[in-house]
Structures are given as structure tokens and as C-alpha cells.
Amino acid sequence: MTDELNFLLDGVEIPFHKGQTIMQAATAAGAYIPHLCFHPDLAPHGSCRLCIVDVNGKTVSSCTQPAEDRQEVHSNIPELQQARLRLIQLLFAEGNHFCPSCEVSGNCQLQALAYDLGMTHYHYAPFSAVRAQDGSHPELFIDRDRCILCDLCGRASCSSDNKNVYGLSGRGEQTHLIFRSNSGNLADTAASVNDHAAHICPVGCILPKQGNYMQTIGNRLYDNAPIHKVGNHRMDDSTSANKGHTNE
């Protein structure tokens, strides 16, 4: 008799230990559940809802749902893939995601998930939101047009960098990325280009001012293989944690 706990994800046995969420266990086992706001090293945020799975006929977010022994979890089913596509389309409609002019294009997790889910258009009318940019920092540029409010930067800043530089403020469609300084400018915080927070953005919101466009089209992270094979990475992310959940 074994004490090992496990659950079934789309029919595949996934081992876990008590306290792990479905997403944490799946990621550790090399199984891919689509996500944007989850990172294995950081506390779950549960905001992007892309990681929704079906557990006993109920739809839950796998990054916040504790795994249970012998549970049957379904992720790769048409209804959930369709719901994920609509969530991605909402994110595209809400922001100003002009891929041809974005330095992260080809390495962007939002774009890669859109490719993987078969997105060809927005479905919803674009908001054309007007959002302030911040170019005050000598090493980093902030393009709030592309922010998807995942708070990965905020969580990484607190728990990896011990700085508490980034945060979210406002409500509903007014929610926006803020920097914790008296002026509100990134330049007046302790932010550095070497921070984990500066390299964890899944889209093109937090950009190092140097070293962009390093890969030609065809050689970027998601040019040739879908994100469910490659995993959620940024090409410039050298942290071992983020390299640890490649699903190949």
C-alpha cells in the first residue's frame, strides 16, 4: 500500500502532496494547464481565470483549488478551451495589444495562448483605453497599454526581490499598475532591471530599455512551437524557477 496522493488530470495520474493546488501539482508533473497569472514560485493570484478546470462538473480555477486524492479533473475539453479563448479575447479587447509594434511579440504569453487557442480576432469591440506610460526609469519602460493586471510583478517584487515596488490600484476597468513612490513614478522606487519583477511580465508591459529585439522572427520563443509545449516563459528570463516547468 502506498501513501502517495494523486488525482487524474484528463485521465493522466498526477501525484501531489497535501497543501498543493491542482495547478502546482500539474506544473510540477510537467502537465500544462493554460495560465497567465500563475508562477510556481509565487503565491496564487487567481485573477486571469485561464486555468479553469472541471472538477465534478464544477468549474474552478486550478491555481487556487487544492488538489484532492482520486479527484477527476478535466482541463483539455472543448467547453473550457472555448471559455479560455473568450477570456483571451476579452484581454485583447480591453488592452491596446498592437503586436506588430510590441518588442515582446513572439515571446509574449498572451499572444502565444491566443495562437494556441486558435484566436484570429477579438470577438469583442476594442476598448481603445487611454493609459499613461512611464519612461522615467533609466533602465525600464512601462507600457500600461499592455498590462493584463496579473500582478506577477507585484508578487515577485515582494517575495523574490523584497522591495514592494509594483502594485495594482483602482477598481473595475480603472484598475491599473502603480509604483510605490511618493511621485508615483517608477524612477523614484528601488526598482532595478536586475529584479525578478522586471523579467516576469508575461506580456510587453515591463520592458528593459536595452536588449530588446534580440531574436529575429522565426527564432523567438513561440514562433515554432505552441505554449502548451514550450511552457510560460520569457526569452530573457534567466531565473531557474521559470525554466523549471517546460513541458516538452
Place this chain on the structure above:
Amino acid sequence: MNKPKVRVATCSLAGCFGCHMSFLDMDEAIIPLIEKIEFDRSPLTDIKSIGTCDIGLIEGGLCNEENKEVLHQFRQHCTLLVAVGACAINGGVPAMRNHFTVDECLEESYLNGLGVIDAQIPSDAELPKLLSKVIPLQSEVRIDYILPGCPPPPQAFLELINAIIEKREPVLDYHNRRFD
């Protein structure tokens, strides 16, 4: 008896003609295609008005009143209307002006821009009136098909047109589904 050819019209609204260049970039594949299609209004034919067509390929978004007029003509005359490329789908790079008012854009371009000589904002009655925002095609009319990309790859054009001719749904594989 030969099958009648599928009649195709194309135009570029607020775009850069890059999508048309990509269409032509299908190289020798255009030879068997031209056996099946013929062009109506298009920058390739330089015909100014549009006749009854099976497919309308529209590159670019809507930035002025003339763009809207042309789009409505296409919608009226084409059985299937295709939004081709990032600008047609979401406004693309031209829509980056949506952060500013039309006056601010005109002043930056014609009064305060670098290297401007004899600064004045054009006011000829023949110039189409700019819209307050650059908007995608589907904000104005019904769109039947979408070809994403900046520009869409040549193979995507080929797949779409062949699919329509063969009366099946087009399938854009991973390499042909791209936004840049």
C-alpha cells in the same frame, strides 16, 4: 464548359499595402490560383469602382470618412468580406493615434513636427474628414472571415481563397495564425 471564375476585389484603407504585398508573395502559387479567380476593383487592376464580387479582401482599418464609404461599397457588392491583417482587425499601428485627439495629431504632423516647412494644416474640401478614432472593420459592418497577421502569410491567403472555392471552412495552422 469552364467553371466561372471567382471574382475578387481588394482595397487598402488605413493600411500600408503590406497585406497586398504578402498576397503577391505567394509566388508561383498564384499561377494555378489565377485559373480560378479574377480581380475586380483592386490596386492590382487600378479599377476605381467595384462590381458584383464573391470575395472582398480589405486591408487596413477605418481612419477617415472615405474609408467608411469604400467599406460600405465593398459590403454591398461582395458576398463574403474578409478583414485582412492587424489594421483591419484592431486598427493596428494607425490606431496608436487613438491616445490623442485629431487636433493633436494634425498639429504634431503639420505644425510642430520635425522638419516641417511652411507649417499649415491642410484644409482642402476634397480631403476626407478624419475620424476621431481609428476603428476596426467589424465596428462598422459585418465581416465574414478574418486573416490575422501583419501581414498575414501568403499561405494564409491561399488557404482562405481555396477554402472558399472548395466550399469548406478555412483552416489556419499554427504558422499561418500570427499577429505580427
